[in-house]
Amino acid sequence: MKKNLFSTKLLLIISFALLVFSCKDDDEVTGTQRYKEPPVLLSSIPATGGTVSFADNSIRLIFDREVTVVDLGMVSVNNAIISGSSISGDTLIFTLDGIDEKTQYTLTIAKGAIKGVPGLLNQEDITVSFNTGEAPALTKTLVTPNASxxxxxxxxxxxxxxxxxxxxxxxxxxxxxxxxxxxxxxxxxxxxxxxxxxxxxxxxxxxxxxxxxxxxxxxxxxxxxxxxxxxxxxxxxxxxxxxxxxxxxxxxxxxxxxxxxxxxxxxxxxxxxxxxxxxxxxxxxxxxxxxxxxxxxxxxxxxxxxxxxxxxxxxxxxxxxxxxxxxxxxxxxxxxxxxxxxxxxxxxxxxxxxxxxxxxxxxxxxxxxxxxxxxxxxxxxxxxxxxxxxxxxxxxxxxxxxxxxxxxxxxxxxxxxxxxxxxxxxxxxxxxxxxxxxxxxxxxxxxxxxxxxxxx
The missing domain is CATH 3.20.20.80 (Glycosidases)
Incomplete structure (x- = not known):
């Protein structure tokens, strides 16, 4: 009876060990795989095809992992200027100067401009296109009461x-x-x-x-x-x-x-x-x-x-x-x-x-x-x-x-x-x-x- 109990415990220990090592192997495979892949863009604010206020001056890109900017000079937007960037976890934020009303813009992150953490450089261009709306209406009345x-x-x-x-x-x-x-x-x-x-x-x-x-x-x-x-x-x-x-x-x-x-x-x-x-x-x-x-x-x-x-x-x-x-x-x-x-x-x-x-x-x-x-x-x-x-x-x-x-x-x-x-x-x-x-x-x-x- 004691021998059977010992055998049962031994089998449980071996099974648990196999399970642990199996999970570890899976994790190592997954981690290794991530190191071999470029970052993936999941979403953006504004979204592609979206319309935002012309007063907005930033675009947020959410990736599947943290990223770093390797070369800001490889990031561009038509008819505007990239004046800076910041990173918050998996979110990359670009500050834009020169965004005007009623204009279509396309942000382009050229191949090799960013890198996943972990991961590789982006292997192809990443683009996000958006539109700006009209500026608010101008005040039509003079501030002077009863103006001439x-x-x-x-x-x-x-x-x-x-x-x-x-x-x-x-x-x-x-x-x-x-x-x-x-x-x-x-x-x-x-x-x-x-x-x-x-x-x-x-x-x-x-x-x-x-x-x-x-x-x-x-x-x-x-x-x-x-x-x-x-x-x-x-x-x-x-x-x-x-x-x-x-x-x-x-x-x-x-x-x-x-x-x-x-x-x-x-x-x-x-x-x-x-x-x-x-x-x-x-x-x-x-x-x-x-x-x-x-x-x-x-x-x-x-x-x-x-x-x-x-x-x-x-x-x-x-x-x-x-x-x-x-x-x-x-x-x-x-x-x-x-x-x-x-x-x-x-x-x-x-x-x-x-x-x-x-x-x-x-x-x-x-x-x-x-x-x-x-x-x-x-x-x-x-x-x-x-x-x-x-x-x-x-x-x-x-x-x-x-x-x-x-x-x-x-x-x-x-x-x-x-x-x-x-x-x-x-x-x-x-x-x-x-x-x-x-x-x-x-x-x-x-x-x-x-x-x-x-x-x-």
Whole structure:
């Protein structure tokens, strides 16, 4: 009896051992097999043939095991850029730059670009195709309550042409003139459609050399079907002197610098606040004078704030936004209704944005950038951040030709090169050469003043 019991136990032990070794062999075979196979794509987000928002900028690929990227340069997507990759377990994530609306894209991972862990390099191309949907609808109403008929006409004109054509613009030679536009006319036989003026010398007006109360130059431009734009390099007193400046201390090599404190300027009752309110009253007088003559204004104040080089951007975002809203509310209380409000982004500065209720158009100032694809990348990033707003090249200088930018899909509402104070008709222009303007006006996508309708 004991012998039989011993035999039975022995058989059980042997059977268990055989089972264990059999399973081990199976595991070893399976593992060996995996080492001999390339990774297999199981699914993707978006799925092949799917449609995603044009604001999406990543694609996720789920494999049957962990993978590594051997050569990111062997991964591509048509009409866009692979800017990075990351791995989370069996999921490979690619970050895409340049994804636009209503476009079909195909991500291609070339043979040998990725490797399974464990496993081999991918032995054939892996592709995922997807489509992007339309961008969200643009805001069709101005933020100014009871906007004037002329302001509405201009805004609707901008909306109608946005991403279909680009409107040409020029900057005054410092303040209250059309000198740059006149030079462009002498070069090309055509005027830009927009002329931008600057209240930079508000503190000195009226004077023999500057008088903003004389609106003849703006009237003539508007009466010739041109659009009037005004910006404001806001000069304030420089402490301990009789001079004025708009650069913050330490931002312009000592020239025109002020330590004027915006955090105090937005506090009722401070000396800084009194200066601000007096200037707003003065500007309001000039804007109301234009309004009385039926002239709408594309208004771009407090620009490039997040850069920190102007006093209005030298402190914090909340103080800046408070100043913007103070200006907006002051003008509203005075009955100013002829403005189209343009806010200028430095990109990645959404915390400085005053809000959709206070801004009609988003501007971007770009200098010394000849790469049209890089400019398009900025344009698209802004569109995605502020999808309900038109985007414009509010200032530029020494950039890719407008035809190149348009071909790269940087379809700004308008463009405006900065002035060159010392330029002549014969000399090179530091921001926009004769060749730049000739190229722009040769395009049927560029609107010049002679092509403008009456928007009165």
């Amino acid at each position: 008929a002329q302001a509405k006409n201009v805004f609707n004109f901008l909306l109608e042409n946005y991403r279909n054509k680009i409107i040409s613009g020029s900057m005054a030679r410092v303040n209250w003139n059309t000198d740059e536009a006149d030079r462009v006319y002498r070069w090309t036989g055509k005027y830009p459609a927009i002329n931008t003026f600057d209240f930079v010398h508000l503190y000195a007006s009226p004077a023999s050399w500057i008088d903003y109360s004389n609106t003849t130059v703006a009237e003539n431009w508007w009466n010739n079907k041109g659009l009037v734009s005004i910006m404001w390099h806001w000069n304030v007193p420089i402490e301990g002197t009789s001079n004025f400046g708009f650069y913050y201390t330490g931002k312009n090599n000592g020239e025109g610098e002020t330590s004027f404190d915006i955090t105090k300027a937005v506090q009722d009752g401070t000396d800084e606040n009194k200066i601000i309110k007096a200037d707003l009253d003065k500007v309001a007088t000039h804007l109301l004078a234009l309004q009385a003559k039926g002239i709408p204004v594309i208004w771009r104040p407090l620009h490039e704030a997040a850069g920190g080089w102007f006093w209005w951007g030298a402190k914090d975002a909340n103080s800046y936004k408070a100043l913007w809203i103070l200006m907006f509310d002051t003008f509203k209380a005075k009955g100013i209704n002829n403005l189209i409000w343009v806010w200028t982004t430095e990109t990645n500065d959404n915390s400085w944005y005053p809000g959709d209720a206070y801004v009609d158009i988003i501007g971007r100032d770009i200098y010394n950038k000849k790469d049209a694809a890089a400019i398009y990348k900025e344009y698209l990033s802004i569109r995605k951040t502020y999808p309900g707003k038109m985007v414009t090249l509010s200032e530029c200088g020494n950039v890719a030709n407008i035809s190149q930018q348009w071909s790269a899909n940087a379809k700004w509402s308008w463009y405006m090169p900065w002035y060159d104070y010392n330029a002549t008709d014969e000399s090179e222009h530091s921001h926009a050469t004769k060749a730049f303007w000739t190229d722009a006006f040769a395009s049927d996508k560029v609107i010049t003043r002679d092509q403008m309708p009456s928007l009165k």
